[in-house]
Amino acid sequence: MAETAKKSRLSRSRTRSAWLFLAPMLVTLAVVAAWPLGRTIWFSFTDASLDLMSDARWVGFRNYLEYVEWGDGEGQYYGLLADARWWRSVWNTILFAVVSVSFETLFGLVIALVLNQQFRGRGLVRAAVLIPWAIPTIVSAKMWAWMLHDQFGIINDMLQGLGLISQPIAWTASPDTAMVAVLMVDIWKTTPFMALLILAGLQMVPQDIYEAAKLDGVPAWRVFRKITLPLIMPAVLVAVVFRTLDALRVFDIVYVLTPNTDATRTMSVYARENLFDYDQFAYGSAASTLLFLVIALITITFIMATRMDLEGKRS
């Protein structure tokens, strides 16, 4: 009896100290994440504008969708969900996320496999590979903007020098190539991050099973398919989720490299435009809220679909 009382007192004090240690993080999260998120969601149901934040009135779902009758029996839908520009941004964002994350995963995997081999100067190469990731996005986007410049850019110069193109291409300005340019820069920048995460996964694979495979006479490609890939899959999936979340709220690269074109406007860019440029604060808040919902939905779907082991129960 005394034993159990003592035990539960011990576990109660453990619980107490656990909460004590968690408290600073929970408070911080509440202040910097939960509060702004709640405010944004609230504003999306009001008529708030930048200079009239405090008098914002509740307007229900009007910012999202509203049917306006013109009186003669006809009418039209207004609101975010009826806005073609918004849907274009959603499409751009998803396209960007799918393509960039796919390529980053593929290249990251290849680089990680190379960096996992023993060779001279491996440490140096590992560090060097990280450089694109270490450069702030604004800086690298500006740098690429110059390199991709239609008249003075080095890319056009090289392609022309090689005779691959006859006319300079307006990479960032032309609607046909703007998305390609953004994707290229993002893939260049983020592949190292992907490679590093996958490399960490590769280094968790025990070496002895490769020796067992050698004794079994398994050829390299099959070792990769049947042993390496399944074993690094959890790490790859975590990396993919991280990157997808990042890609879905992409803003800075697009904003610096290709401002103001329908071809690359993403959800974040769309929200910012409305929030601050067009003085449609409530409308922008609605876009932000939807952006949040889309990201949450995709993440949850992804985690469920891949039955990802977030709690580490299976390893």
Next chain:
Amino acid sequence: MASVELINVSKSYGNVQVLRDINLSLEQGEFVVFVGPSGCGKSTLLRMIAGLEDITGGELRIDGAPMNDVMPARRGIAMVFQSYALYPHMTVYENMSFGLEQAKLSTPEIEARVQAAAKMLQIEELLGRKPRQLSGGQRQRVAIGRAITRDPRVFLFDEPLSNLDAALRVDTRLEIAALGQRLPDTTMIYVTHDQVEAMTLADRIVVLNGGNVEQVGTPMELYSEPASQFVAGFIGSPRMNFLSGAVAEAHGAVTYGIRPEHIALSSDAGDWAGKVTLTERLGSDTFVHAEVEGIGAVNVRIEGRADVSAGQAVFLTPDAASVHLFDAAGRPVAGRPDA
């Protein structure tokens, strides 16, 4: 024809030579144990036979054919790793069948081999499980099962028992001995640093020390005729007493060796007078540690219980026929003292 032959085999990593001119010839079906202290090169030698390490000098032959440049999978060997090296994401069945699929065997043939191995090792109920759902002992069986399915000419074990607890180690040791008998045509090479494992399992023991073969022989040869002081000290438990000084010089040697079980203990008369410092009682045996005047610490092994306690005066009498004499280099000095 020898099953496995090593001719002047050596191994260096860069400038560091870890094995020097190893010459060995193993008969088919023999159970050979490589034993030696940590770092002596046992694993390296085994891995060279397996093909996991390059042979930097000399020649390896299996069934007469040179093997230096043959892929591991084509050497007709199977290996059980110390860490088991099971594929963590595959079931027990897949672990055993994976290599066979590679060998282009038909599905029924694979099925038959896996079932036969599983039956032999009594792991049939485990075939659907993943390695993480198995105990250490079960994993060990699976690793052995995987090796059996390969139907090897030579079976290699690298310290397969070192991750098991004491009781399981004894059981598994017996099973490995039984396995050796069930596969009479398969040559077994077994690496361990535990001399008890070596003594109980081996037809022949190869004692390695510092990259050299110290002695090759049957367990009893090594026990009764150690070719060096190192072997004398390494084989047998508890360790042989090594005494120096007058007692050795009297026989024209630098070191006088006598096993604890070859000393008689008496409370009233004997060759050496001493005092008990400590007794260890194991039930079946008693180890009596005594301090002998003019000679030093001597360990005596008495069968059953010994009626002595610390501080007591005792007399010790070594069995003259079991004395081993060594020179300064640790080589045996010819001629027994009684001869």
